[in-house]
Amino acid sequence: MVQRKGKIEVRDYMLAKGLNPSPLDFYKLVSNDRVFQDFFCYCNRKDEFYDFEVVPFSEKDESEYVTVS
Numbered sequence: 600m601v602q603r604k605g606k607i608e609v610r611d612y613m614l615a616k617g618l619n620p621s622p623l624d625f626y627k628l629v630s631n632d633r634v635f636q637d638f639f640c641y642c643n644r645k646d647e648f649y650d651f652e653v654v655p656f657s658e659k660d661e662s663e664y665v666t667v668s
Contacts, residue, residue: 609640610653620653622667639668 609628610620618624622642629635641659642651651665 608655609635609638610655613653622651622653622665625653625667639666641666 609625613620613624613628616628618628622640625640629638640653641656642665643654643658643660644650644663644665645652653667654664
């Protein structure tokens with residue numbers, strides 16, 4: 600699983616950088632930081648149909664999640 604930068608979860612890293620844990624901001628992170636170009640993340644659906652949130656592997660919803668890379 601490629602979801603960590605060192606020992607930090609991607610979601611925690613995004614929050615520390617002031618990014619929302621969303622697929623769009625994950626794309627921005629990948630676009631601006633070459634270290635993340637080989638990364639992917641898990642996203643759980645939030646309240647709205649197309650609204651997803653980046654989550655650690657341990658928190659992914661087995662019944663409904665997507666990956667973003």
